[in-house]
Amino acid sequence: MKKIxxxxxxxxxxxKLPAQKCLDISxxxxxxxxxxxxxxxxxxxxxxxxxxxxxxxxxxxxxxAQVELDSMESRTVRDFSIASYAGAPSPSTQVSSQQQADxxxxxxxxxxxxxxxxxxxxxxxxxxQKSAAGGSKTIQDDGPTMQQVMHARDIAVNQMKTVNADFxxxxxxxxxxxxxxxxxxxxxxxxxxxxxxxxxxxxDCVNKIELTRWKQVxxxxxxxxxxxxxxxxxYYAKLKAMAVEVDxxxxxxxxxxxxxxSTTKGFLFTSQSSAFANAFLVTTYCVEKISxxxxxAYVNKVNCENGVYDISCSHQ
Numbered sequence: 001m002k003k004i005x006x007x008x009x010x011x012x013x014x015x016k017l018p019a020q021k022c023l024d025i026s027x028x029x030x031x032x033x034x035x036x037x038x039x040x041x042x043x044x045x046x047x048x049x050x051x052x053x054x055x056x057x058x059x060x061x062x063x064x065a066q067v068e069l070d071s072m073e074s075r076t077v078r079d080f081s082i083a084s085y086a087g088a089p090s091p092s093t094q095v096s097s098q099q100q101a102d103x104x105x106x107x108x109x110x111x112x113x114x115x116x117x118x119x120x121x122x123x124x125x126x127x128x129q130k131s132a133a134g135g136s137k138t139i140q141d142d143g144p145t146m147q148q149v150m151h152a153r154d155i156a157v158n159q160m161k162t163v164n165a166d167f168x169x170x171x172x173x174x175x176x177x178x179x180x181x182x183x184x185x186x187x188x189x190x191x192x193x194x195x196x197x198x199x200x201x202x203x204d205c206v207n208k209i210e211l212t213r214w215k216q217v218x219x220x221x222x223x224x225x226x227x228x229x230x231x232x233x234x235y236y237a238k239l240k241a242m243a244v245e246v247d248x249x250x251x252x253x254x255x256x257x258x259x260x261x262s263t264t265k266g267f268l269f270t271s272q273s274s275a276f277a278n279a280f281l282v283t284t285y286c287v288e289k290i291s292x293x294x295x296x297a298y299v300n301k302v303n304c305e306n307g308v309y310d311i312s313c314s315h316q
Contacts, residue, residue: 020083021265022255022272025076027279028243033069034236034283037229039222040294044302047295055308057299062291073280080273141264145253149264152249152271155242160278163242167235167282171228175289178224185216203313211304218297225290232286239279246275 037043046063061067141149193205250272252258256265303309 037290040298156274
């Protein structure tokens, strides 16, 4: 959830603050850090683990690749945020800073309520107003340049968002089916287990019963994770192709250095930062959920096999 909030923060700060030069990055290349998910056992083997005081295997993290992905995403969100505020005048009081944040949020909410056509018209009017305000001294980019930058912005802000909405819907549907199927599994009858003198069931018996269930959970999780991975690969390809288009536009204008108008530079910056946010928002969630759900099921199976999943029993 924290990561999602960080990505959404980009959609607020990039729409209101002064134009900045794009970051020296390639969103499509960065997407290469997203590893295609594997089955539950494979996800577990990537993890760093430890054993607690009860001898249970506990997950420390989900592997070096995931750690590096999290670090890259956090660093890039920070860099975009710093770039967004770099050209803004320093507020003299906390109140003025809050007013800037409120204005940025209000504009972001307004833009989200618009259709793509309305957003394009808003951008056009904003461009014309700023050009008129500058009078004869205003330096403008030519029509084809502005058109190409606005096309990149439409891809990053609108088209990628639409793809992500469809992507999210399909993953949520599979999650719901997976949960429903797991809920049909029985818990097993532990009353048949041998009891000690105070009525506690044998740990060996209890954990064998639990093992039967967790093996079934792993199988169900693998079945749906395989389907989610297939969906992920389809939408990853779509999002990456869009990111490539945005990257190419950013590179063509040398991160904004070859643009004359500050307005056009602002739109190019918005294109790049929105492309980054949309490229990783749902893809990262999907990869992490497949890995974590599979790993959770598998580590419980392992602890059952080691006789330590359920410790509220008798070892005697």
